[in-house]
Amino acid sequence: MPHTHTQDTLVGLFVAAGIASLFFLGLQVSNLSSFSHGNTYEITANFSNSGGLKVKSAVSAAGVKIGSVKAITFDSKTFESVVKMDIDAQYKTLPDDVTASVYTAGLLGEQYVSLDGGGSDEYLKNGSKIEITNSALVLEKALGQFLFKSAEEKKATPVDDKKGRK
């Protein structure tokens, strides 16, 4: 019957379109393709303050995403935040003296770990620990310092004024 044939074809097209959309969402829209689980190695870094960093936050080098944060724990002896990161196995030539810093993407954006610098011949490998770290910039602290400083400057200004005129 030709009628059922067209019906079959239409249903087939519909199902194919639906599944294609699911694949599109998986591969084009999300991080499924860019980051293959399993093929990673783990490194650790201790920060005196990891700020708003979260599990799954990005780890990047020179602006390129190379891995993600796996776990964040608090070390009660050193009062530090221990951040475990999964780095994609294809980036295996990161020098072991890199600096790990917590930065914010844009003014209000998400926080991420950036790995910069370094020049050692030894490379980071599974279980390595990054020694040099820069903590997150906590906005309240920074603002507090800024206000404190400007208040100090104001106090100092009348005295400085005369000096300035000389």
Place this chain on the structure above:
Amino acid sequence: MDNLNPTQNSLVSVHNLTFSRGEKKIFDDISLEFERGKITAIMGPSGTGKTTLLKIIGGQLCPEKGYVTVNGRNVHHLKRDELYTLRKRMGMLFQSGALLTDMTVFDNVAYPVREHTHLPESMVRSLVLMKLEAVGLRGARDLMPNELSGGMARRVALARAIALDPMMIMYDEPFTGQDPISMGALVHLIKSLNTTLGLTSIIVSHDVQETAAIADYIYVLAGGKVVGQGTPQEIQQSSSEWVQQFMNGTADGPVHFHYPAKEYMDDLLHSEKSFKPLFTRQRPPSDRNTKRKRYS
């Protein structure tokens, strides 16, 4: 109670059946017997519950009291699949036809055959065409049910009901909406199904003449009771007022043409007294009750 030995020759027997719809008692302790291989007619005024009786026999409605046996088995005590096995051998012609509207006439008739047997398609085809030929609609096989007239639809439904060659058929008003010619053909068909295949038939009908011509036994129902029973001759000569009124079709008598209601004059005067304009819709109180239930 489940495995009564079939009382003499009865295929279907109804024992002391009581059934109500809401407040209204449709059947009040009635008993009927339908003999094997015979045509038994059920007659009675509209709304007495003839269709309801067929649905109870088919196991779609459950009696309040009493029981129904078909082929010696209590219909309402059967397990689900036993009931379905039994129904395969019971044909039923619905008052409205009840054809599946998304299939052609041919597929409708073929439907029970395809569902219940594994016959090859060529045999299904010849079987269906045979049944359609019997009701005179072989030429209409490719029409959709909405392209049929009411009478044609009922004949297709009849063809479907006999498609599996059941042991009994319940016809709910097979003659309504048929012209004299197809009526004659149908009467003949029902009669010959009965004689050649030994089918047990239960016919619900208002057509006194036709029914009397083919029925072996007639029950007249009215007001929830069996008011008359017997062979067509006995019925015609019955002294019962009810039966006489029904057979002769007179408006006056113990059977009322009207659904139970208040006195006519009272009803009219009541609405006059309250000075309601004619066009406001006045719902009867029962209707209002059901509405409220549905909304809240």
Place this chain on the structure above:
Amino acid sequence: MEFFRCLGAGTRASFTKLGRASFFLISILAGISSVLVRPRLLLKQLHSVGVLSFLIITISGLFVGMVLGLQGYYILSRFGAEETLGVMVAASLVRELGPVVAALLFAGRAGSALTAEIGLMKATEQLSGMEMMAIDPIKRIISPRFLAGFLSMPLLAALFSAVGIIGGQIVGSGLLGVDDGAYWSQMRANLDFQDDIINGVIKSIVFGFVTSWIALFEGYDAIPTAEGVSRATTRTVVNSAFSILGLDFILTALMFGDN
């Protein structure tokens, strides 16, 4: 006093209805195995439930995505964050709008049709006719429709999201000049397969389940008259919409609550 009586009766009525609906669901699920041996029944329903909803879903998805692109651009460009337009469009589609709007459209397009169809089959005694032919209408009529609705919904929702993301891209990078590479790469970097895509799919599966259930039950439970069927159809759309939005809230709280 009258008020309390009505309230009590109403409560009782809704509970018995819920009970009937649960029994109905159980028998639908029990009937699904018999659909699997007759794929033709399912295919036919996939056609009327899925294929016929295809157009309305794609067109709506395209426009919703385009509007998101437009509105998102106006707001994000104030903060100089146009690059994240892709993230905004994709996240709102995949997490919320895709499953929810597609389900609402589905309830309006396919759900109401299912209710009307089943209700009319009941009114014209087709269902009890099948019962008398010893054919279980739940297995042959209801379960295939349920399965078709349940399977179509995630596909339709994915389609809606995918088309919407493309619509956002057309507006964003085609008309408003957002960098095309940034649109996609930001999206890819910030949307998580597990958290966003899979959760969205789970939502749409739940909505498909509930909407098909409501639609079929209302049809099966309808008062078999023209008025009864029309009321049932209305109830399908209203109840489905409430259930979809309510469940969406609950699911969102469960899925996205912890981060």
